[in-house]
Amino acid sequence: xxxxxSSLLLAGIMLIAGTELLLAAATEQDFKLKAGARGNICMxxxxxxxxxxxxxFVHTPLKKNECTGCHSxxxxxxxxxxxxxxxKVCNLCHPPMVSTKAKSIHKxxxxxxxxxxxxxxxxxxxxxxxxxxxxxxxxxxKVLGERYSKxxxxxxxxxxxxxxxxxPHFSDKGESLLKDPVTQLCTGCHKTDKPIFIKKHMGxxxxxxxxxxxxxPHGSDNSGLLLKNVHSPVSKRMCNQCHEEPNSATPLKTKxxxxxxxxxxxxxxxxxxxxxxxxHWPVISKNGCLACHNPHASEDKALMRKPMVxxxxxxxxxxxxxxxxxxxxxxxxIEGRCTDxxxxxxSNFMFMTxxxxxxxxxxxxxxxxxxxxxxxGEKVRDPRNKNLSVGCxxxxxxxxxxxxxxxxxxxxxxxxxxxxxQLRR
Amino acid sequence: xxxxxxxxxxxxxxxxxxxxxxxxxxxxxxLGAASQDAxxxxxxxxxxxxxxxxxxxxxxxxxxxxxxxSMVNDELKNGVEVKVAQVSYPxxxxxxxxxxxxxxxGKTRKIARLAADGSFVGYLEFQGVPAPMDxxxxxxxxxxxxxxxxxxxxxxxxxxxxxxxxxxRQIPFPKGYGFFSDLAVDQKGNIFVLDSTKxxxxxxxxxxxxxxxxxxxxxxxLHFAVSxxxxxxxxxYLLDQNESAVVVLGTDGSFQGRYLTFGWKGGQxxxxxxxxxxxxxxxxxxxxNNSRIQLFKIQ
Numbered sequence: 032x033x034x035x036x037s038s039l040l041l042a043g044i045m046l047i048a049g050t051e052l053l054l055a056a057a058t059e060q061d062f063k064l065k066a067g068a069r070g071n072i073c074m075x076x077x078x079x080x081x082x083x084x085x086x087x088f089v090h091t092p093l094k095k096n097e098c099t100g101c102h103s104x105x106x107x108x109x110x111x112x113x114x115x116x117x118x119k120v121c122n123l124c125h126p127p128m129v130s131t132k133a134k135s136i137h138k139x140x141x142x143x144x145x146x147x148x149x150x151x152x153x154x155x156x157x158x159x160x161x162x163x164x165x166x167x168x169x170x171x172x173k174v175l176g177e178r179y180s181k182x183x184x185x186x187x188x189x190x191x192x193x194x195x196x197x198x199p200h201f202s203d204k205g206e207s208l209l210k211d212p213v214t215q216l217c218t219g220c221h222k223t224d225k226p227i228f229i230k231k232h233m234g235x236x237x238x239x240x241x242x243x244x245x246x247x248p249h250g251s252d253n254s255g256l257l258l259k260n261v262h263s264p265v266s267k268r269m270c271n272q273c274h275e276e277p278n279s280a281t282p283l284k285t286k287x288x289x290x291x292x293x294x295x296x297x298x299x300x301x302x303x304x305x306x307x308x309x310x311h312w313p314v315i316s317k318n319g320c321l322a323c324h325n326p327h328a329s330e331d332k333a334l335m336r337k338p339m340v341x342x343x344x345x346x347x348x349x350x351x352x353x354x355x356x357x358x359x360x361x362x363x364x365i366e367g368r369c370t371d372x373x374x375x376x377x378s379n380f381m382f383m384t385x386x387x388x389x390x391x392x393x394x395x396x397x398x399x400x401x402x403x404x405x406x407x408g409e410k411v412r413d414p415r416n417k418n419l420s421v422g423c424x425x426x427x428x429x430x431x432x433x434x435x436x437x438x439x440x441x442x443x444x445x446x447x448x449x450x451x452x453q454l455r456r
Numbered sequence: 457x458x459x460x461x462x463x464x465x466x467x468x469x470x471x472x473x474x475x476x477x478x479x480x481x482x483x484x485x486x487l488g489a490a491s492q493d494a495x496x497x498x499x500x501x502x503x504x505x506x507x508x509x510x511x512x513x514x515x516x517x518x519x520x521x522x523x524x525x526s527m528v529n530d531e532l533k534n535g536v537e538v539k540v541a542q543v544s545y546p547x548x549x550x551x552x553x554x555x556x557x558x559x560x561x562g563k564t565r566k567i568a569r570l571a572a573d574g575s576f577v578g579y580l581e582f583q584g585v586p587a588p589m590d591x592x593x594x595x596x597x598x599x600x601x602x603x604x605x606x607x608x609x610x611x612x613x614x615x616x617x618x619x620x621x622x623x624x625r626q627i628p629f630p631k632g633y634g635f636f637s638d639l640a641v642d643q644k645g646n647i648f649v650l651d652s653t654k655x656x657x658x659x660x661x662x663x664x665x666x667x668x669x670x671x672x673x674x675x676x677x678l679h680f681a682v683s684x685x686x687x688x689x690x691x692x693y694l695l696d697q698n699e700s701a702v703v704v705l706g707t708d709g710s711f712q713g714r715y716l717t718f719g720w721k722g723g724q725x726x727x728x729x730x731x732x733x734x735x736x737x738x739x740x741x742x743x744x745n746n747s748r749i750q751l752f753k754i755q
Contacts (some may be wrong), residue, residue, distance in 0.1 A: 108694060147738055236703065245700075270738050288588075289610075307563075308544075308545040308562045309545075309547075309562050310562070311563065312609060313635075315565065315592045315609065315610065316592070316609040316610065317609065317610055317611070317612050345633070345653075346652075346653045346655065347653075347680070349679035349680045349698055349699075350680075350698065353679075353698075368537070381501060381727070381744070383743060414719065415496075415720040415721050416491075416493070416720045416721070416746050416747070417491070417719065418491045418498045418499060418500075418746065418747035418748055419746065419747060420740075449720075
């Protein structure tokens with residue numbers, strides 16, 4: 032029995048090996064081409080490739096005249112007669128570029144869009160990159176590129192190459208494809224024990240602090256590469272206004288906890304906030320002001336941690352999701368100006384609006400009397416619910432809807448008959 | 457006789473074949489609404505509601521008052537205005553035993569203890585609470601022993617105190633939570649906490665000091681729930697404010713159904729803010745932006 036099993040196993044191995052040999056032979060005799068015809072026969076028609084072949088870096092299969100390494104000569108289910116799905120064709124030779132331990136992955140890599148960066152045939156740049164250095168990165172990261180080109184102070188490694196700090200495919204050490212966690216990466220060059228470093232940081236032991244809380248790693252109009260908006264005590268180098276003294280036992284500890292610390296300077300704002308009936312819950316949660324604000328510096332106004340719509344969307348993701356399906360959207364919503372209508376700290380009105388959402392809020396921008404002759408106002412009762420008056424939101428929805436003109440219903444007629452049921456046909 | 461027997465066997469077979477949660481399936485029958493008090497003063501954006509044995513207390517937030525109704529034949533009658541100076545903007549109410557009520561005031565962010573007639577007894581003053589000393593209640597609940605469970609968003613914990621405010625124990629918020637809006641305690645002493653932004657429910661067993669996920673993956677059925685109550689059978693009712701609906705979870709946390717919809721007409725909701733369930737299985741909803749209270753019989 033054991034002999035039989037061994038024989039079967041041996042036969043299996045031989046069968047696999049034989050198949051491999053046959054396949055290898057088939058590769059050599061692909062399409063029964065005449066000697067020396069492989070690849071060259073493609074060039075007879077695709078003559079433009081001569082120019083590509085002349086470039087400095089040529090993709091290995093092309094160099095070996097193995098067009099069929101990536102393409103099928105006769106038919107294919109994929110564009111450009113590719114032998115495989117464009118997002119997978121590179122994996123015929125190259126192993127997957129992402130580690131299972133990756134903390135961050137370049138989106139184009141995750142999407143299998145290798146050709147966004149690499150030319151599959153040849154290029155003037157190493158690794159067949161379609162552009163050189165930061166020019167390649169900035170061709171997609173346009174906003175960053177434009178900002179970088181205009182800033183007064185540029186971080187020198189960026190000028191050299193983005194890959195000084197970032198990895199191109201994935202990183203298993205840091206966010207944003209960083210080669211190492213932020214602080215470790217920065218302190219690799221900026222030695223924290225140097226007197227100039229200590230002096231610039233007012234003697235505070237910031238060696239383990241997150242540098243990007245204050246500095247823009249790419250460039251800035253502020254000296255020291257400080258972010259665009261800097262908290263006043265930071266710009267005045269008065270760290271001890273909030274933190275304990277640098278020579279104390281706990282120099283980075285704040286002098287007070289939570290919102291009590293901020294209240295020391297922003298007392299008037301606090302009084303206004305807590306004088307209202309409805310406080311935005313994050314304000315009085317554990318993180319307090321830091322739920323939305325960065326205490327040191329920020330690229331966004333009011334020292335917000337993120338652009339407003341992203342920040343609000345961290346909690347109100349359902350609202351953003353609903354908006355994504357709307358065909359009509361309120362202009363401030365489109366532009367992410369949530370605080371045009373909402374007070375982020377507190378309010379006496381529903382939805383934390385700055386004024387009553389019935390009329391006053393909308394009337395701040397819209398002259399509703401001009402666009403409608405429909406009775407509207409506190410004294411006009413809603414026939415659907417006598418406890419409600421007819422206001423803008425009786426017909427419209429403030430953020431937008433899936434219908435025109437931010438209407439609650441598909442057509443004006445359908446809107447009208449909600450109340451005027453006798454006109455229903 | 458044989459026919460009846462075979463019919464019985466058939467019924468038994470069907471009953472066994474049904475999914476285990478089928479018994480949890482409910483229906484809501486609209487019973488009507490209350491939109492004004494006994495003096496015909498309209499309610500204005502009521503945010504809170506507390507279910508007693510035979511009474512319902514309303515936080516008529518927009519009018520800065522409470523209104524106490526009697527439940528008679530599944531209708532809210534005789535809405536008596538109760539003005540409490542210490543609770544100028546009532547936002548959330550919860551019932552304790554003996555028809556007493558806990559009221560969270562939006563302005564002071566304190567929990568007031570109210571007598572059965574709605575009169576002010578005193579604030580819930582916390583004693584012997586471990587650091588942080590400052591307690592910021594987002595919501596609260598009471599158990600059958602009148603112990604009070606406070607959702608402390610400042611201390612990131614569920615604080616358990618006795619009816620006088622004396623510290624009993626605390627349960628820390630779990631790692632990675634989003635934002636907690638409400639909590640409920642069932643008859644067995646299980647504590648449920650509602651995560652509005654992560655759209656899930658946590659549970660702490662009666663003898664445990666740890667909140668664990670009880671119901672997750674509700675992204676498709678729940679959008680931004682702000683209030684929660686548990687019925688006598690242990691089913692959870694989550695009030696989805698931003699989508700104006702009620703989602704029911706079974707005793708095992710399984711999704712049982714999504715009920716009601718947005719609108720202005722009877723039976724529809726417009727950004728509701730709190731619900732409670734009476735012992736007779738009547739669900740009372742503070743239909744905030746419709747400025748009314750709606751009743752539904754759970755069947």
